[in-house]
Amino acid sequence: MALKTLLEDVKSYSGFQSKKRLQRVLLNMQACSDSSIQNGDDTAVIPNGDGFNLFAMEGFIPEFVANDPWFAGWCGVMVNCSDIAAMGGVPVAVTNSIWCQDDDALMQMARGMNAASQAFGVPIVGGHTCQDSPLNQLSVSIIGHATHVLSSFDAKPNHVLLCAIDLRGEYREPFLNWNAATSAPSGQLQQDIALLPKVASMPGVSGAKDISQAGLLGTAAMFMDCSRCGVEIDLDRIPKPAHVSWLDWLRSFPSFGYLITCEADVAPQVLAIFQQRNIHAACIGQLNNSARITVTHQQENDVFWDFHKKPFMMPSTHTTSSSEEPDYARNYL
Incomplete structure (x- = not known):
């Protein structure tokens, strides 16, 4: 080619x-944000006394979640950890929001998230679940910490x-x-x-x-x-x-x-x-x-x-x- x-x-x-x-x-976000805030990084960066707090969230395409709910759950944790790492940070904890059509889809997403949580050593500390949804959807958020920001x-x-x-x-x-x-x-x-x-x-x-x-x-x-x-x-x-x-x-x-x-x-x-x-x-x-x-x-x-x-x-x-x-x-x- x-x-x-x-x-x-x-x-x-x-x-x-x-x-x-x-x-x-x-x-649109620029119009409603403080002029000192720039959008475009992998995570939000909030200075604190001993470095920087990092915050990110990922939402997933419904087609991807419907096709492979276990891997979608895994990726919910993995891609958030990757965003924190890309900023030079260490992941601290994740939360999630799940919409599911049935208990099987819910458990597959949950098992995927749990497996990734153990693999990356990052705990799941909370979330929100909506059952009997017309489709399966997933979003996962994360907090992290950095001393030096990339x-x-x-x-x-x-x-x-x-x-x-x-x-x-x-x-x-x-x-x-x-x-x-x-x-x-x-x-x-x-x-x-x-x-x-x-x-x-x-x-x-x-x-x-x-x-x-x-x-x-x-x-x-x-x-x-x-x-x-x-x-x-x-x-x-x-x-x-x-x-x-x-x-x-x-x-x-x-x-x-x-x-x-x-x-x-x-x-x-x-x-x-x-x-x-x-x-x-x-x-x-x-x-x-x-x-x-x-x-x-x-x-x-x-x-x-x-x-x-x-x-x-x-x-x-x-x-x-x-x-x-x-x-x-x-x-x-």
């Missing part, structure tokens, strides 16, 4: 399109873009969810997400974002839009299972997948932290002031997104990064 065709197909994917459509939501707003030109993905898994059909979690040995998941707070404490690391349903390039677009940066991405450096096509992989949601920005001389140390735990990690790009995301693959090069022509998610005009200290009173997506 030609690179231009590949990138256009990635942009047409529903997960990518759903993130792009958030611009109208952000405009943000989508703090990437800087001339820094490098790193990618860390756990490839030890397989797709959980029928969706493009790369599952490297449910079969992981006891203790592995807790130890793996604990790497992100360690990375956050390293001098020279500027930002992070977990790879979402928008896929790797869609997540990079959200990241760069928040930070007002451009980036050149080398597709061939991205960790990928050999048997998976580039189109599927660039639309995939990995159970453990993060984009991280840092100074170039710090990159080997950051990569080693993941590689020592058998997580594939590589430097995949270079940040700049271009306000464009460009992608190279073999001998081809093309623009994936040009923020000068069209904002991706953030409603304000795309400019270069500010040198001001970040304000961590932020909402999240």
